[in-house]
Amino acid sequence: MLQIENLHAWYGAIEALKGIDISVHDGNICCIIGANGAGKTTLLKSVSGMVRHTGTIRWNKEDISKASPMAVNKHGIIHVPEGRLVFPGLTVYENLEVGTISWHGFIGRKPYDEDIRKVFDLFPRLEERRDQQAWSLSGGEQQMLAIGRGLMARPKLLMLDEPSMGLAPLVVEEVFKKIVEINKQGIPILLIEQNARLALEVSDYAYIMEQGRIKFEGVSKELESDERILQAYLGNFKEEA
Amino acid sequence: MALFFQQTLTGVSVGLVYATVAMGLMLLLRAAGVMNFAQGNLLAMGAYLSFLFMEKLQLSSGLLMVILALAVFVAVGCVFCSVCFLPFKHAKWPQAMMICTIGAGTVIQECCLLFITAETRSVRPILAGSLSVGGFVIPYQYFFIFGAMLFMMTGLFFLFEKMYCGRVMSAAAQNKYAADLLGIPTNLTTMVTFCIVVCMVGFSGWLLAPVYRVSASLSNFQARAFASVVIGGFGSLKGAIIGGILVGLIEAYSTYFTTTYKDVVVFGCLLLVLAFCPQGIIPSGTKKEKA
Numbered sequence: 001m002l003q004i005e006n007l008h009a010w011y012g013a014i015e016a017l018k019g020i021d022i023s024v025h026d027g028n029i030c031c032i033i034g035a036n037g038a039g040k041t042t043l044l045k046s047v048s049g050m051v052r053h054t055g056t057i058r059w060n061k062e063d064i065s066k067a068s069p070m071a072v073n074k075h076g077i078i079h080v081p082e083g084r085l086v087f088p089g090l091t092v093y094e095n096l097e098v099g100t101i102s103w104h105g106f107i108g109r110k111p112y113d114e115d116i117r118k119v120f121d122l123f124p125r126l127e128e129r130r131d132q133q134a135w136s137l138s139g140g141e142q143q144m145l146a147i148g149r150g151l152m153a154r155p156k157l158l159m160l161d162e163p164s165m166g167l168a169p170l171v172v173e174e175v176f177k178k179i180v181e182i183n184k185q186g187i188p189i190l191l192i193e194q195n196a197r198l199a200l201e202v203s204d205y206a207y208i209m210e211q212g213r214i215k216f217e218g219v220s221k222e223l224e225s226d227e228r229i230l231q232a233y234l235g236n237f238k239e240e241a
Numbered sequence: 242m243a244l245f246f247q248q249t250l251t252g253v254s255v256g257l258v259y260a261t262v263a264m265g266l267m268l269l270l271r272a273a274g275v276m277n278f279a280q281g282n283l284l285a286m287g288a289y290l291s292f293l294f295m296e297k298l299q300l301s302s303g304l305l306m307v308i309l310a311l312a313v314f315v316a317v318g319c320v321f322c323s324v325c326f327l328p329f330k331h332a333k334w335p336q337a338m339m340i341c342t343i344g345a346g347t348v349i350q351e352c353c354l355l356f357i358t359a360e361t362r363s364v365r366p367i368l369a370g371s372l373s374v375g376g377f378v379i380p381y382q383y384f385f386i387f388g389a390m391l392f393m394m395t396g397l398f399f400l401f402e403k404m405y406c407g408r409v410m411s412a413a414a415q416n417k418y419a420a421d422l423l424g425i426p427t428n429l430t431t432m433v434t435f436c437i438v439v440c441m442v443g444f445s446g447w448l449l450a451p452v453y454r455v456s457a458s459l460s461n462f463q464a465r466a467f468a469s470v471v472i473g474g475f476g477s478l479k480g481a482i483i484g485g486i487l488v489g490l491i492e493a494y495s496t497y498f499t500t501t502y503k504d505v506v507v508f509g510c511l512l513l514v515l516a517f518c519p520q521g522i523i524p525s526g527t528k529k530e531k532a
């Protein structure tokens with residue numbers, strides 16, 4: 001379980017997060033919805049130790065507020081970044097290989113064939129493109145590769161930053177199906193989305209973020225039918241998405 | 242005909258040295274995002290080191306020299322990385338790093354002049370003697386250069402294509418942010434890259450010392466390495482190798498006509514390439530190498 005209390009984060013003098021409290025329970029999909037610039041990415045970056053922040057972040061009771069990106073990875077908290085950011089000059093297979101670094105080590109020799117097998121079973125399209133360089137993949141395939149690379153790290157919590165960004169609706173649906181499938185394997189997921197309708201559909205619990213603060217939170221099913229939220233948020237985001 | 246073969250062989254061996262220096266430039270450009278203007282000075286440093294070990298200290302064991310040289314190169318690589326890369330990693334002005342390498346180059350050069358020798362010196366070749374078949378005379382040193390450069394390139398290829406840690410290093414070079422998120426120690430991979438490059442370039446300088454003699458002007462090879470990179474096609478390692486060999490050959494063949502103006506020929510060719518195919522002669526799969 002991931003617990004975040006009173007989280008503030010800064011870029012220089014700009015305060016991007018102004019006191020955030022959220023928690024992600026075991027086995028759940030928790031989503032965070034908000035417009036551009038709300039601070040969603042910053043929240044994930046704080047957990048990953050990539051931005052200056054204060055407050056407490058606890059992972060299974062252990063305080064990881066001050067942990068380095070490497071240490072966070074060692075805990076099994078894996079951040080799949082916004083915009084996929086696969087390694088363009090490496091092949092699909094090599095991208096997946098590199099994903100194992102947190103438990104494999106720089107010069108380790110532990111085998112990872114089984115992990116690769118699992119990712120290929122989940123995303124058969126990646127197996128077809130096994131030796132293709134990542135820059136030549138389509139957006140959807142790159143997103144799958146980014147998620148696959150995250151899975152190679154043997155996540156105990158998977159944080160996905162806007163996996164639907166820039167993808168065609170059909171592809172988005174496919175990606176979301178896979179996300180649910182991953183969750184069914186017992187991996188809790190912290191999902192960041194601008195596509196509110198879809199996010200609420202797949203998640204168990206949702207937070208709505210605005211300008212560095214949590215505006216609403218609740219069980220996704222309830223938020224989905226909440227008139228106020230439908231009016232204030234879903235409409236807006238749909239237009240944007 | 243014999244002359245032709247001789248020129249070809251010397252051209253290719255010296256070209257392989259340019260290729261190595263050019264590959265070093267590319268590796269640093271990709272891993273640290275900096276065009277290293279101290280590359281020529283590092284090359285000269287290798288030559289100075291060979292003079293120091295072979296002539297000044299008269300070390301007898303080759304193995305000892307190689308180990309000492311490795312130690313020096315790795316130390317220089319670490320310091321170089323700590324001074325030129327780490328402080329400017331988040332700098333708003335990316336040229337800061339480049340300017341810093343120019344400064345570092347000057348420091349390296351002055352240290353060589355101050356602590357090793359201020360005069361132009363010659364050193365014995367590692368392999369003395371020369372091969373002569375018919376009218377065809379080639380010092381063994383060229384074969385040695387040829388072999389050593391091939392060995393280095395194979396090693397590099399093996400590291401980046403076949404080994405896990407090489408793959409992790411390429412990943413870190415391609416996207417630092419994503420690599421950090423995966424828990425790749427990007428500072429470490431960058432530092433290792435600096436060390437590898439300094440070793441490559443340093444040993445190249447060492448091998449060139451008997452051919453070109455030891456002097457600070459060895460740093461002029463930097464310009465040839467730039468030429469190799471541009472002629473080969475900016476951005477790819479393969480291009481750097483082919484460009485390097487081409488520059489070596491052009492230079493060697495130009496001695497048919499002139500020795501004093503061979504630089505003019507080399508850089509004239511560079512201008513021609515820039516004018517007619519500014520992408521370089523190896524059209525690289527740009528997208529893949531760029532990022």
Ligand SMILES: Nc1ncnc2c1ncn2[C@@H]1O[C@H](COP(=O)(O)OP(=O)(O)O)[C@@H](O)[C@H]1O
Pocket residue numbers: 011014016034035036037038039040041042043
């Ligand atoms: N690297 C940065 N430097 C300065 N400000 C930033 C940086 N990244 C994000 N911000 C600011 O922090 C706020 C939150 O950004 P972000 O977390 O990326 O939002 P979201 O992911 O919800 O779109 C925005 O106002 C943005 O301008």
Ligand SMILES: [Mg+2]
Pocket residue numbers: 040041042082162
């Ligand atoms: Mg974002």
